[in-house]
Amino acid sequence: MITRVIQSLQSVLVTTCEDQSVKIEPEVLNARQYKEDSIVSEISQFINQPVRSLLIVPLFDENSSSIGVILLVNKNGLNNFTEPNRNLLQILGQQISSIIRDKNLLKEYLLKQTIEKEIDVANRIQQKLIPKYPPQINGMDIFAINKPAKTVSGDYYDFLKHDPEGKKIGFVIADVSGKGIPAAMIMSMTRAVLKTQVADNYSPASILQRSNSFIISDMENNRYVTMFYGMLDTETLDFTYSKAGHNPPYWLHADTLAIDELDANGFFVGMFDSVSYEEKKIRLSRGDKLILFTDGIVEAMNERDEEYGQERFINIIQKYHYFDAKSLVDKILMDVEDFVGGAPQSDDLTLMILNAENFEYKQIVIESDARSTVATAEFFGDLARKNPACGLDPFEVMMIIDEVVMNAIEHGNKFDPEKKVFLSYVFNDYKFELTIRDEGEGFVVNNVFATHEKLSLYDKRGRGILIIKNLVDRIEYNKEGNEVRIVKYFK
Incomplete structure (x- = not known):
């Protein structure tokens, strides 16, 4: 009977007439089926008296799926339940259903909050595994970036020393199949294994082969890692490499702008027991x-x-071939973002550029006081005036400097005279770039990005940041939240 009530999606009223016949409204089952239903006899035994009248009201969740019933048996006295009784119980049933739904939603919300906190912790741990800065190599300009599609990434890059003197440096980029937490865990395992294989090992093929032997035993079915490993001799600029099913990197020749692919034979890491890798x-x-x-x-x-595609990718590389590594990364990502438009990021993005040419930034250190802010703004304003070809408005440059430097002094260092603000900048024929780092505790970077999306000119507190965002091409924060980078490109 209970099942039929639930299936009918209606409340049911059962009454006993004077002639002892049974009336069921609506008739979800007949009188004979009612009397033979085991639930009726069980109720009678439980209350130790015959069942004269029943009132059953189903409870539902937001999808009209049953979550239970309210069942009343034998109204006080000898009277049957009535239609007004049913109407009242239906109202009560709706309220109870709502309370249960709210309680379930609260459980789901709290569970989601717990999961999100755990994922946030996983993200912070993973960010610590990714190199904070590229290696400093005389005559080389190196930059890399990782942008996860989700909170954590299955992509990985690293810089590894093969010898104590740092004359041979390894460059690895990898992509774990899948995304999210499982891919991130495999990435962490891959990183740990690789770090054990490079010391005094100058063969990328051997490193991939030995890494595969370790990883294969712990890899789940249908999981694997694509990887490229290259080793740079910093004295000769010889670059020895092997590849495990990864996208072949591009080699841009400075003299002709021709691009070659660094391809080599080799299966994915973690897929087959016995594999060999070609080395070039x-x-x-x-x-x-x-x-x-x-x-x-x-x-x-x-x-x-x-798809964005290889042709467009190669075109943007050749177009900005004379840019430094960090600027070329910027231009590539800006072009990808422009192409993608409003579509959500579907996969992790990782990019590393090795530029066989020196590129240096000038350094300034200032005190944490308002006077330093004014002097620094005037200094960069003068730079813009002396370089009119760049098209930068000196007043806008001073406004940018005033905002970001003051933020570092006020919110970062909190006007502590013992703390400094460090500026690194370059002003050349194609860009103005400035990185400002304070000695404060930093902040949650994701919260700042969320704030940027909501800012308007009516928000007094964030008006300066909004103006800067519209004046420059890139504004980025480091993982710790105590460093901001702004870039304006002229070309």
Whole structure:
């Protein structure tokens, strides 16, 4: 009977007439079925008297799925339940259903909050595993970036020393199949294994082979890692490399702007027990660039489900061939973002560029006081006036400097005279770039990004940041939240 009530999605009133016949409204079952129903006899035994009248009201969740029933038996006295009784119980049932739904939603919300906190912790741990800065190599300009599609990433890059003197440096970029937490865990395992294989080992093929032997035993079915490993001899610029099913990096020749792919045979890491990897060697010339990337770049999708593609990727590399490593990364990501438009990021993006050419930033250290802010703004305003070809308005430059430096002094160092503000900048024929770092505790970077999306000119507190955001091409914060980088490109 209870099942039929639930299936009917209606409340049911059962009454006993004077002639002892049974009336069921609505008739979800007949009198004979009612009398033979085991639930009726069980109720009678439980209350130790015959069942004269029943009132049953189903309870539902937001999807009209049953979550239970209210069942009343034998109204006080000898009277049957009536239609007004049913109407009242239906109202009560709706309220009870709502309370249960709210309680379930609260449980789901609290569970989601717990999961989100755990994922946030996983993100912070993973960010600590990714190198904070590239290696400083005389005659080389190196930059890399990782942008997860979700909170954590299955992509990975690293810089590894093969010898104590740092004359041979390893460059690795990898992509774990899948995304999210499982991929991030495999990435962490891969990183740990690789770090045990490089000391005094100068063969990328051997490193991949030995890493595969360790990883294969702990890899789940249908999981694998694509990887590219290259080792740079910092004295000769010889670059020895092997590849495990990864996208071949591009080698941009400075003299001709021709691009070669650094391809080599080798299966994915973690897929087969016995594998071998081909090893090749090239020699870089001054000004050459190596562009290492994961498939999230070339397979980035726009709103029409079109891929960014290799042709567009190569075109942007050749167009800005004379840019330094960090600027070329910027231009590539800006072009990808422009192509993708409003479509959500579908895969992790990782990009590493090795530029066989020196690129230096000038350094300034200032005190944490208002006077330093004014002097610094005037200094950069003068730079803009002396370089009119760049098209920068000196007043806008001073406004930018005043805002970001004051933020570092006030919110970062909190006007502590013992703390300094560090500025690193470059002003050349294609960009103005400034990085400002304070000695404060930092802040939650994701909260700042969320605030940026909501700012308007009516928000007094964030008006300066909004203006800066509209004056420059890039504004980025470091993982710790105590460093901001702004860039304005002229070309």
